[in-house]
Amino acid sequence: MSRFRYSFQKIVDLKTNEKTQAEWILSSAVNDLRVEEDQLSDLKHHKSEVQETLVSAAANRTTVSELMLYQKYLDHIDHQILNKNAAVRAAQINVEDKQSNLTAKMREEKVWSKAREKAKLHFTAALLKKDQEALDEMSVSRHKQPS
Template sequence: MRFRYTFQKIVDLKMNEKTQAEWMLSEAIGKMRAEESSLAELEKAKHEMQEELHKSSSQVTTVSNLLMMQSYVNHIDDRIQLKHRDVQAAKTIVQLKQDDLTGKMIEEKVWTKAKERAFQQFSSEVLKKEQNQLDEMATNRFKRLS
């Protein structure tokens, strides 16, 4: 006799949902890292421009050139602020995906445990039937020999 779990399709579905949630989390983490990388590049560009502005202020340069550089630094600051929001949004999405994955893992574990309990019950029933058959065979043999 072979074990066949009646809710196997649900177990498979829960496993697939968990796998999809893992992929979604991985994708969200990738996007978050891309946003963080972009933010780091902006901060590096700002730092470089500030150094250049500082060097230019100690050298002979035009006021319009200094104003243009300061305007560019301000523009980078604005982009950095926007990028901070993007990074925060990406982190929020990652947290939501992690929470979703946690829920999917719990659901999968519940169904897997239910399947394991059903298998244990099936195994004990099979063992009980086998023992009953062996007992019956022993009783019949005893009756024949007596």
């Protein structure tokens, strides 16, 4: 009995590898997005703490220059938050791009895998037909032999 050899197996393997690589790249992009979101959350939390400190300082005896320093620092944090929001949006777009790339790679792999399975089914059917013909021939030969 001969073995099934698919002439395009290297393409199937390549498409599988491309899909796996796209999964890794998407995973990395998702991780980058989480890092950006965590940093944004930390900045917002830090801003809240500084605002509380500013309110507390304003309620106590504090110089105007100190209050202005707090306000300047809050402005700096607001600027960082704006930049981080932009970084989060960029990371989200990157994740969406990598997801669509993975979807395309999965589709390509599925097409080639189905083609391979179809070829294997044809091969198996042809092999079974050949075996059945051989059995039929042996049966006919035995039937024709005088007993």
